[in-house]
Structures are given as structure tokens and as C-alpha cells.
Amino acid sequence: MESLLQDIRKCTACRAQLPCPPRPILQASIHAKIMIIGQAPGRKVNDSGIPWDDLSGNELRRWLGVTKEQFYEPDLFALMPMGFCYPGTAKTGDLPPRPECAPLWHPKLLAEMTNIRLTLLIGQYAQKRYLGTAFNPTITENVRNYRTFLPHYLPLVHPSPRNKIWQKKNPWFEQEVVPALREIIGGMV
Ligand code: SF4
Secondary structure: OHHHHHHHHOOOOOHHHOOOOOOOOOEOOOOOOEEEEOOOOOHHHHHHOOOOOOHHHHHHHHHHOOOHHHHOOOOOEEEOOOOOOOOOEEOOEEOOOOOOHHHHHHHHHHHHOOOOOEEEEEOHHHHHHHHHHHOOOOHHHHHHOHHHHOOOEEEEOOOOHHHHHHHHHOOHHHHHHHHHHHHHHHOOO
């Protein structure tokens, strides 16, 4: 794993498409039990170099019911976004994760992390890649039907402050999905 992480840290595969020098940001251990596949680091995370070190991370930890210490324990959580480097920003928000990244690195990382028991799929890019033909027409339906993907996968919306409106429109998420998620995670950490 250490040699693979060193290779990833040296990756420049999509350097020409990135707004700044590549800075892959992830957390991985061969002992990790819970995988979190998000989108890509935002500007703040790119600056700190710490995955989920932002408001989205705070909200995600609240959903999971875990402390920062638990979240940043690599033997518990692997944090492997669809794109490891900050992809830049457009008028409507951060750009999508670079499409080169997951096909290049995910299979190698997953081959090392054989202890993973649950994978949280955050947002459309992770859900499209890992749910395949089981992907519902919308992310909302994937999340609403989360039980059908257990015990291996659990789809979630992105915990970004931008998605507060979605959460208000879909109160079942906070009432049903968050408590179920906490119970599942609580039994694993
Ligand atoms: S986003 Fe992924 S593929 Fe592109 S340079 Fe960073 S690590 Fe390499």
C-alpha cells in the first residue's frame, strides 16, 4: 500500500487539465473497514491537504455520528474520491472530478483494501461507477432506496451546504436515512 500511495502522490496523468499542480488527497489503509467515495477535493481541502476538511466534511461526520479522530483513523475509514486532485471551479461550483482518476487508481487501491465491509457512494459520479445498471434515474431515488444496495453499498447525496435545499425538500433523509446510517456505522467503529 505504501508504494502504491507513493505512486499516486507522484501522479501527473491529468496535469494539463488541472488548475494548479496535482495534489492527490486521499486516506487509505489495508485495514480500513468503511470506504467513502466522494467527488473531488474543493479549494479549501486542496489548500490543507486533508480530505473532507471543510463544511461538507463536518456535515458528513454529523450524518455518520463519528468524531474527527474516528474519521481520520485510516484503519477505520478509507477516503477515496472519484478524483484525487482539485479540478477547478466553474460559475456553478466545483468542476466534476477528472474522469482519468478513478479508472486509473481505484482498482489498484481496492485490490489492497480487502477488509472493506461498506462503501458509501457520495454523489452521482461514485454512484454511476459503482452501482452500474442498478443506478436509479436520480440520486434522490438511489438514496431513498438505500436499503436495496446494502450491505456493500450505501448511496448518499453530497453533504455540501449547497444541498441544504435538497435536504429541506426531502425530510425523510434526516428522519430515516441519517439514523439508519448512524446505526450501521456505530456497529462498525
Ligand atoms: S486527478 Fe488523479 S489522475 Fe489526475 S493527476 Fe490527480 S491523481 Fe493523477
